[in-house]
Structures are given as structure tokens and as C-alpha cells.
Amino acid sequence: MATEDNTQRLVDALVAGRDEFTAQWNRTVSGNLQGRLSTAELGRELGELYEAIVQALTAGGLSGRGEEFAEVRSLLIELSRNRARQGFTPSETARSVLALKDVLEPALTTDGHGAEIYLQFARLLDDLGLLTTEAYVRTREEIISAQAEQLLELSTPVVKLWDGVVGVPLVGTLDSARTQVVMEKLLQTLVDTNSTHAIIDITGVPTVDTQVAQHLLKTVVAARMMGAQCTISGIRPQIAQTIVALGIEFGDIPTNATLAEALRQALKEIAQDAEDDARGLL
Amino acid sequence: MKQYATGAPAETVAVTSSSDVVTARQMVRTLAQRSGLSLVHQTKLVTAASELGRNMLVYGGGGVVRAAPVSDEGRRGIFVEFTDEGPGIPDVELALTDGWTSGNGMGLGLSGAKRLVDEFEIESGPGGTTVRIVKWGR
């Protein structure tokens, strides 16, 4: 069969020119990456890839998504993941594979039959190039979602302000997912530190709309059901104006203009309770 | 509701008394723990199951609770279905509004349960009622 002959000739060419081709491939790709990857590492990557491609072709495959190319695909996915993590662009990643076309073109297209074989091989490489882009994008998505989760954790430090008082400074936009995390951490800290007062400071929150007010109210109510009091502080004048202008129901939420004022209030209540306790014992 | 790939065969509990509701919610909790749902998600799901299980017992004369782990695009979650052969809910829309009750509850059963889960579906007719819910992990 014609294709089998073609594949065989391709394999012969690849095997015969192995050293020359891989060296040239290396040079092209490393020029492209401008030395941001060590020559040794690149050489190893491309060498392994080259061997895997030869083996897949020997096994009789010319379809990049076929059974024979499983090893090639897993090497490519590995390569793309590394490139994505190291901050290379998707084009730079895809070109690592596509550069092999440039390397083989002069060697294969010496006659009409050779050109036909080259085209088949080029199609295969295009397909593999696409695969790297897919793997690259997937990795970036994983990185992004992992970072989003880290950011969620990072942006909500619950701190103990005083004996019996914990606080959380909120910075940025409040959405449901974040409120959930803040709420959970704040309430758990109340239990862990045996604190009766919580202060949520919203100085760093750009806007307060109905939804944000809802989230804050839920936190206040949940804290109350656990036996703690939750106050919102750091309400900037513009925010107070917005709240009133929009007619947002803030009624059940205890508020203070500043964190300092909220803390003073909380300490006063704690002192009052302690005093009552002492009197109760007499 | 989309048909999600189930990770294991569904487990079932027949509910004919209030102690069966406890058994059913314990089954749901075990599945949720195994699927790695966070504690808050577990608590919300189990509470929803408790509301719906009780509803099924009180208004539907009992029925079957079926639960299974499901997955979709890398997310893992729990699917729970409540089926009874009771008289059905005459006005589902109305039954889903806060404060509405035909029994001695607070009228938070259906609407409250709906708020606690990610997906909620209800089918009701003279032949009975089926409620399906899904809660996804974080």
C-alpha cells in the first residue's frame, strides 16, 4: 500500500538523519525560546519526543490521535504543562513541535513523492501542535483556578484583636463564594478562640449593594445564633450615602464608622459582662 | 436537570416512619463525606435531605430516598431523589414560596431545601411527587 511505503520511507529518513535532524531541531527551538530553557533540558525533551515519533511511525500510525501515538501524546502533554508553568506563550509551545517541519522540509521534498510524504508528516505535526495548545490551555486553567482558591484564602485573614474579639478586614469585591469562606473562617475562629465579639471591617470593600448587604446580614445572624455578636465597621461616607440612597435594608446589622470604635464598643461590652459575672458570684 | 454520570450504584432507603428519615439523612451524609464535600456543603445537603424526607413522609405518606455520588466536568457532588406516591402538590409554584405550609411546619421545607442545594427539580401530579437535588463540592 502506498501509505505504508510512505511511512516506511519517512521512518528510514528519520532514522538515517537522526543526529542531524535532532541537532537542527534543537537549534531552531532554542533560538525560538531565546535561552529561557537550558540546552540540556531541551535536548532531552526533543530527543525523547523524536524517538517516540519514530517508534509510533514504525508501528504504522500516521494519525496523531491514534493508538500508536499514545506515548508521543503523553510526552507532549508533559512538555506543554512544563512550558505553561514556566511562563512560555502558547505559540512558543506549539512551535517546539512545528519546528520539526522546517527541519525536515529540505531533506524530504527532493522529489514529488518526497513532497507527498512531507505533506502527510506535516499534517501529523500540525495535529500534534494543536494537542500542545490544548494541554497548555488546560494547565493554565488549572493554575488560574488554583490561584483563585489561594486568593480566596489569602484575602480573608481572621485575626484575634483582643481577648474575646476577632476581626476580619475585607478587601475587594464580596461575592457568594467569598462570603462563604469569610463566614466559615470567622465563625470557626469564634469557636476556636472562645470569642464573643466579631468585627468585619469593610474599609477595603469598594461598593456595597443589596447583595453584599445580604451577605453581611447572614454572617451577623449566623454569629448571633452561635452566641456571638458581629459588628460591621469601616463604613466610608460614600458607602453610607449609597446605602441610604439605594434604600438598602441595613437595619439589623450593628455598625460602627471605624474599626477602633467597634473594638472600643466590644471591649466595653465584654468588661460589662465580666463585671456582672463578678457581681453575680457575690 | 441534566443526567450526570454516577460514580457508584445508588443507595436507597424506604421511608415509612420518622426514624427512616434519620436513616436516610445518615446515608446522604456518609455519601457526601466519601465524595469529599466540605463540612458546610455536607451540612447544607443533609439538612435539605432532612426537610425533603420529612415532607415526603408527612405529605406523601412516605416513599423512597435514592442517593448517589455524581460527577460533571471534574466536579464531584451528590444526587438525591425523593419519590412518593402521595396525592401530589396541587400548586408547586405556591408550595415553593417562603412561609407557605399545608401542615404544621414553618413553611420552609421546600423553599428552604431549594436554597441549600445547587440544583433542584420537582415533578408532582395526582400519582405522586418526585424531588431531585444535586449538591456540588467546592
Next chain:
Amino acid sequence: MTDRVPVLKIGDILLVSIQTDLEDQMVMDLQDDLSHRIVETNAKGVVIDISALEIVDSFVGRMLATNASISRILGAETIVVGMRPAVAMTLVELGLSLKGVRTALNLERGLRLLRRLTAAPADRA
């Protein structure tokens, strides 16, 4: 016969520590038992410890609210203590806020609050 939740008397306080997953019948029995015991013992306060409860649904939530109202009529303050964070978050989402129910973080704080509530009026009068 279903199990009943024990109601313990310590001085003029009734202590209820719920340790098992509650069946609806147990919830109703508890409400009944509590109101009877308040009258029998002339209790001034009731502390309900729910720290072991993994879920509180609308049925249990309603019992806690109703019980607080009933005991107030009978001259006793009720304090619900030890609600878990996940339970509180779920109750809020469910639409329950337990308005009118006094709460405390744990049993110790609950007892202290009760002492304050029962001692304070006489003190300040």
C-alpha cells in the same frame, strides 16, 4: 417507644444536652418534657446544649424557638449553646434566624449568661 432526651436538674437550672441525631418524635417529646419539668421544678433557666448536633433543620429550629417562648411564659430563660458554625450557616440559608432565642458559644458561657440574666434584675432593682 422512642428514646427520650434526658433533662437534668442542677439547682434551679435545667440542662439538656442533645447527644444523638434527633428523630421528630424525640423533638416533640423533649418540648413536652421540658415544659412539664420547668413547672415541676420551678426552674429559673434552661440550657440546651446542641454542640453535638451535626444538623438543625426547620423542625428542630422551630422546637428551639417555641421552647424559648414557652419557658419564658413559665418564668424561665432558655439559652441555646454550642451551635456549630456549619449549622449556623445552614440555618441562615434555610431562612431561620431563631429570633427571640438567647444563645451562647458554649455551656460555660451559657451558664454564666443565665446567672447574669437571673441575678441582674434583683440586683439592679
